[in-house]
């Protein structure tokens with residue numbers, strides 16, 4: 651069945667002035683691989699991308715954003731037509747309270763940066779879930795499974811993809827990943843080290859199988 655995938659990818663940037671920001675090490679590779687894998691299976695794909703240096707995969711509709719608030723607005727706008735939301739973006743949890751319109755000067759800049767929490771995108775769109783399939787990621791340093799289990803439940807997800815980003819072959823910039831898929835039905839599948847393209851294909855296949863089951867149950 652042809653579905654519409656809404657995929658987020660990359661980091662967000664939380665500016666404190668026009669040239670400085672808080673961000674993280676995400677490169678967007680996993681999210682872009684997911685977008686490409688879904689298109690390869692004949693699905694429609696909207697890719698909401700934070701600032702990354704990656705070309706748009708053929709057949710993908712790309713929406714560029716910078717901050718977490720912009721990403722939330724884009725997800726809210728495009729979720730309406732989506733059947734599946736995959737939140738692979740590494741969303742910054744905090745943003746500076748004050749954003750300066752001009753470059754901050756070291757002589758006048760306060761030594762402590764005051765932050766305010768960003769919205770949790772999955773939390774904010776949870777009321778719109780309905781029959782949609784929601785997939786999240788838990789990128790942790792160390793054993794990711796306890797945190798992944800917590801986030802699967804807390805964020806009301808159908809699937810969470812857990813990985814240990816402290817491993818050099820499974821981190822943000824790597825072309826490979828080593829993940830465990832945890833389904834809300836209790837199913838757990840630990841995949842061996844594989845290319846992010848293969849991990850992406852497995853996640854898309856999981857979503858397709860889940861959707862087929864869902865239709866069968868109706």
Ligand code: CTP
Pocket residue numbers: 718737738739740741742743768769770771772773785786787788789801805
């Ligand atoms: N996420 C989100 N909105 C945020 C932060 C994260 O939707 N503001 C999504 C991510 O895209 C990912 C999942 O939630 O799919 C887990 O993200 P993660 O950063 O691991 O979790 P947090 O909720 O930020 O929790 P913690 O900082 O405690 O790890």
